[in-house]
Amino acid sequence: MMNQSETREKVLAAAERLCQTRGYNGFSFRDLAELVGIRSASIHYHFPAKADLGKALIIRYRQKMETILLEIDRRESTVAGRFKRFIATLREILKDENRMCLCGILAAEAGTLSPEMKAELRRFFDECEAWLAAQLLVGRQRGELAFAGSPTTAARTMFGAVEGAMIASRAFNDDSRLVESANWMFAQMAAT
Amino acid sequence: MMNQSETREKVLAAAERLCQTRGYNGFSFRDLAELVGIRSASIHYHFPAKADLGKALIIRYRQKMETILLEIDRRESTVAGRFKRFIATLREILKDENRMCLCGILAAEAGTLSPEMKAELRRFFDECEAWLAAQLLVGRQRGELAFAGSPTTAARTMFGAVEGAMIASRAFNDDSRLVESANWMFAQMAAT
DNA sequence: GTCTATAAGATGATAGAC
DNA sequence: GTCTATCATCTTATAGAC
Numbered sequence: 001m002m003n004q005s006e007t008r009e010k011v012l013a014a015a016e017r018l019c020q021t022r023g024y025n026g027f028s029f030r031d032l033a034e035l036v037g038i039r040s041a042s043i044h045y046h047f048p049a050k051a052d053l054g055k056a057l058i059i060r061y062r063q064k065m066e067t068i069l070l071e072i073d074r075r076e077s078t079v080a081g082r083f084k085r086f087i088a089t090l091r092e093i094l095k096d097e098n099r100m101c102l103c104g105i106l107a108a109e110a111g112t113l114s115p116e117m118k119a120e121l122r123r124f125f126d127e128c129e130a131w132l133a134a135q136l137l138v139g140r141q142r143g144e145l146a147f148a149g150s151p152t153t154a155a156r157t158m159f160g161a162v163e164g165a166m167i168a169s170r171a172f173n174d175d176s177r178l179v180e181s182a183n184w185m186f187a188q189m190a191a192t
Numbered sequence: 193m194m195n196q197s198e199t200r201e202k203v204l205a206a207a208e209r210l211c212q213t214r215g216y217n218g219f220s221f222r223d224l225a226e227l228v229g230i231r232s233a234s235i236h237y238h239f240p241a242k243a244d245l246g247k248a249l250i251i252r253y254r255q256k257m258e259t260i261l262l263e264i265d266r267r268e269s270t271v272a273g274r275f276k277r278f279i280a281t282l283r284e285i286l287k288d289e290n291r292m293c294l295c296g297i298l299a300a301e302a303g304t305l306s307p308e309m310k311a312e313l314r315r316f317f318d319e320c321e322a323w324l325a326a327q328l329l330v331g332r333q334r335g336e337l338a339f340a341g342s343p344t345t346a347a348r349t350m351f352g353a354v355e356g357a358m359i360a361s362r363a364f365n366d367d368s369r370l371v372e373s374a375n376w377m378f379a380q381m382a383a384t
Numbered sequence: 385g386t387c388t389a390t391a392a393g394a395t396g397a398t399a400g401a402c
Numbered sequence: 403g404t405c406t407a408t409c410a411t412c413t414t415a416t417a418g419a420c
Contacts, residue, residue, distance in 0.1 A: 021303045022301075022303045022304050023215070023217060023300065023301045023303065023304060025215060025217035025218050026217050026301065026303065026304040098303070100300065100303075104300070104356075104359065105300050105301075107359045107360065107362065107363040108215065108292065108296070108297050108300035108301070108359050108362075109214075109215050109218065109297075109300070109301075110362050110363050111213045111214045111215065111218065111290070111292075111362075112214050112215060112218040118363065121363055122363055122364060125360060125363060125364070147376075147380060148376070148379050148380065149376055149379070153372050153373070153376050154376060156357075156360065156369060156372070156373060157353060157357065157372075157373040157376045157377060159356070159360070160353055160356030160357040160359070160360050160369070160373055161349060161352055161353035161356055161357075161373075162356065163356040163359060163360070164296075164351070164352030164353055164354065164355040164356025164357070164359070165348075165349065165352040165353075165356070167296065167299045167300050167352070167355060167356070167359075168299065168317060168348065168351070168352050168355070170299065170300075170302050170303075171299040171302050171310065171313055171314055171317060172314060172317070177348060177352075180345050180348070180349075181345070181348060181349040181352055181353075184339075184340070184341055184345050184346060184349045185349060187340050187341070188339060188340065188380055188381065189380065
């Protein structure tokens with residue numbers, strides 16, 4: 001028998017995978033239980049309602065992203081290098097079972113999510129956009145990038161483009177779409 | 193009593209709305225029947241399986257988009273004007289009940305869709321991207337736009353950005369996100 | 385074409401034994 | 403913590419009357 005946090009983590013990992021491939025409304029507690037190797041009633045012990053699971057899913061995913069972004073900052077010093085590694089991380093998700101960004105697919109399904117889930121979702125977008133905006137600002141200050149308007153608007157556009165490109169990549173089963181779009185955007189912002 | 197095509201159209205219109213707000217896996221034949229004012233069994237008369245309804249939904253949406261794009265070409269002569277009107281059309285969708293582009297939300301749920309639905313979905317992306325690419329090519333030839341690489345890559349990136357911006361707009365319940373991102377992208381491509 | 389009736393299975397969720 | 407058992411409800415889908 002496993003302790004609480006061990007099973008909880010297994011459930012979250014499996015649920016994340018299911019949600020990324022089939023969407024929040026595309027998987028059930030039974031699908032999840034089967035994947036983890038326990039009964040669906042046991043899932044309810046850890047997450048009373050599906051919305052509780054959904055909320056935990058977003059928080060965990062956001063925390064993982066925070067770690068990834070910190071690691072990128074640590075390992076890459078140039079804006080170009082950071083952006084490239086950011087895209088590479090997302091590409092890995094696509095390559096693995098054609099998964100989508102968890103929060104991108106959830107945002108598409110926002111109409112059926114609990115208010116709490118939607119609030120957590122917005123935080124994820126806020127954080128990713130803030131990180132991108134910080135990179136863009138530095139890039140412009142260093143004279144590496146050229147773009148009009150606020151870094152915030154540029155970051156929102158870029159992150160939206162990344163999420164949209166992931167969706168299209170999935171539809172066409174072609175992860176090169178994400179990379180091509182990312183490269184194009186960065187080239188378009190390269191200072192002349 | 194209504195003739196076949198009349199009810200069929202009512203069903204499709206209601207299903208489109210439900211799908212745009214709740215996603216394909218977020219509405220049932222009963223929800224749909226209630227909205228149309230008939231019984232769910234009657235829906236099955238027009239669309240034996242849900243995937244048949246889904247396929248018809250995409251084809252109809254794509255045809256409507258084709259009409260919209262032709263109309264835009266007819267009424268606007270400049271690339272900037274056409275792009276602006278294209279975005280305005282999508283913004284209207286967002287303003288109305290915070291709806292999402294039908295094919296954007298379906299592409300996000302692609303993992304649960306029938307192969308036929310996925311094929312129709314790709315056609316929608318192909319057509320929108322082809323239209324955008326044609327506009328971008330003309331814009332560059334006229335010296336109004338400046339961008340590197342093929343119009344196809346630029347168009348794919350822009351359309352992905354538009355879909356992504358719609359998703360974010362929905363999550364934040366703020367349709368200005370779409371417009372700001374669209375304006376930013378166009379400004380970024382404006383020839384100096 | 386639309387209805388009632390119904391099937392067969394899935395779904396989120398709970399009670400209570402171990 | 404996990405199980406069995408069970409629930410009420412919902413889901414897609416079909417048969418057959420009108």
